[in-house]
Amino acid sequence: MNDRTPAELRARAADVEVREVLHAVPPHDVFEVEVDGRRAVCKVSVDERGAAGVEGRTLRRVDRETSVPVPEILDVGSNWFLAAYRGDAPEEPPDDDRVLETAWLRAAGRTLATLHEDARFDRPGLLAIDGDPSDPASGLRVDAPSGATWPDALDDLLAIYERSVAGTGYADAIVEVRDFLSAHAERFAALEGTTASLLHGWFTPDHVAVAGGEATCVIDFEHALAGNPEWDYWRTAIALFRAGGWDGPDDAESTFRDAYESVRPLPTGFDERADAYRAFVAASHLDSLATQRGIDDETREVAAFLSTHVTEAVDNCRESWADG
Incomplete structure (x- = not known):
């Protein structure tokens, strides 16, 4: 071994x-x-x-x-x-014990907002090693040119997903959402400030441990990039409250959101962009399926569901934004 x-x-x-x-x-x-x-x-x-x-x-x-x-x-x-080694590191719970506790929701919401507030880069984009990869002293850089926007970074990410899903029969869903992003880039670029936040990518209980009302250990930054906190928020919220099989109190989503906004506000128009981010996140799940399990006879039903979800979310946005 x-x-x-x-x-x-x-x-x-x-x-x-x-x-x-x-x-x-x-x-x-x-x-x-x-x-x-x-x-x-x-x-x-x-x-x-x-x-x-x-x-x-x-x-x-x-x-x-x-x-x-x-x-x-x-x-x-x-x-x-x-x-x-951390003895308090979070572990993935069994399928029959995926329960969201109020204390976890409050602590995780505050901690995600703190990450977005405190860890910043000068531009959005994918992350890369700055220097010799074999040198432990080498740091991080954003792999994007000066002046890059959040739509640029998001499209770079979607392009990776498209390559991942190529040849499976479901790449058209990624192409569709990339075309949608290109057509409506101004709705996302308008959110840019002077810096981009570090995004975790999957802020769920299997990656975030909480004890005594505070986050104690956060792991798995494998999906990290620099960008708009909305992406991170929806990657988390959809997994927790819409499609991840987690059970929790009736006010779980509002509890998490209130905790996040107790540290930093969500931007104007956040709710109007929800369907767009549902499409982006569904595309990311297609990529995860292709990368981790492969898309074959056993997983094709899941892939078809995600592909349909992308199309429906994009269509909802087009309809609601038609007069915008």
Whole structure:
């Protein structure tokens, strides 16, 4: 099993022992390891979509620049990172125990808003390693030109999704939502301020631990990018309240939103853009399905549902915005 840990890590440590495989779903493998006598977690990219070297540097930046609690980064390489083991790290609950507690909703809402408020970049875009990927001192950069807008960044992300789904029969849904974004870019570009927020990408209980009314450990920044907080909010809200199989109190969605807005406001027009973001998020779920499970006879029904959801959400927007 040690052969599955990065050569860079084994070259920099005297002793590396894999204790357990924690997760092995494309595009990552995650191991509990012992490195020179210290318990740790190692996340490794298994294909180019993994970008664990970017994720490790993102975690390190969050740890240094914000109050959001994340594991300490011990080492980071080109396609992997090593984080201190956290006994309080969140775990994915079983399907029959996916319950949203009010205390979690309040703490998570505040913490997501704090991340957006405190971690900033000078432009929106996908994230990349700034410098030599094998050098642990290399930091992060936004992989976008000066003057890039949020619609530019969102389209770059959708283009990745389109390539991921190509050849499955469902790429037309991604093309449709990209065309929609291009036609209505001004509705999204108008939201730009002077900086872009760091976006987590999947702020759910399996990635955010809460105790005593406060977030205690946030993990899995593999979907991170710099951009508009609306994307992050809806990626979270749709998973929690619309399509993720979570149960919670009747006021779960308003509790989370109120907690978020107790730290920073959501922008004017936020609710009017909800259907647009439903389409964008459904496109992201098509990509996740293709990346993690593949689109085949067993998953085609899910893919068809997501594709239809994209089209319906886009059509709703076109109808409601027709006079705008």
